[in-house]
Amino acid sequence: MTLTTRATRVAPPAPAASGKGLRDRMRGWPTTLLLAAVTGVSVAPFYWLVISATHSDADIFSWPPKLLPGSHLGENLSHLNAKIGLGRVLLNSLLVAGVQTLGALVVALLAGYAFAKFRFPGRTVLFVILLSTLVVPDQVLLVPLFKMMMSFGLMDSYQALILPGLCVPFAIFLMRQALAGMPDELLDAARVDGAGELRVLFGVVVPVMRPVLAALGIFLFLGSWNSFVWPLIALRSSDMHTLPVALATLHGMKSNTDYGLILAGTALSTLPMMVLFLALQRQFISGLLAGATKG
Structure with a gap:
């Protein structure tokens, strides 16, 4: 009881x-x-x-x-294809954005690895110079970049669009900060096993940095895909136009702009970015949270 x-x-x-x-x-x-x-x-x-x-x-x-x-x-896309050659400009944009993103990731990975894990004379000075370029507006670089590409004979080519975007100071800074938190003992263990620096980089560093690379790749692809001012200056023939430049030409085709065509093209231009984000969303979120989970 x-x-x-x-x-x-x-x-x-x-x-x-x-x-x-x-x-x-x-x-x-x-x-x-x-x-x-x-x-x-x-x-x-x-x-x-x-x-x-x-x-x-x-x-x-x-x-x-x-x-x-x-x-x-369907009618809007058909008219849009007749005016700007939709397949061609999409291929141009995908080629430029894809190659530029991959190249910028490789450059950022190599430079970030060097700044984070190697000791060499002038390292701090070079890194400070790199950071100082972050405060320089892109518009200031247009004239020097135009003259440089003209002197190289690269205007109106894929090289003129891809090469300036291979070295992104923010991407190098982000990779350097991410790699600085990687234990040196992990890299030393791979070197003791006989791995060279490239083997250490691509066999040890890249798998660990995959979330950061995925997040950075999305940002780089987004910036390259939406780039407008420099492609507008560098390209002269319509066959080389990227999608943002081709859509801008629709404003001058007639006095009354057909916004149905422009909005259809703009909606279509968002698809690659959505597909890329959905494919890499898990790595993207992990990359954004990587810094928050340290320490």
């Missing part, structure tokens, strides 16, 4: 705990609603872009605005 009485006395706190959990969940509703509102505001322009790409130019500016998909997407 005594044991039963004690068990009965212990049981009542359960509803209180349940009520406390309910209060905790209710307390989180304002934060959830705020995040949902912010997400809706962020997604709304992209939703309007995709929906407008399926409408004609007249329907885009109609009132009330049309919020459901239309039936003009």
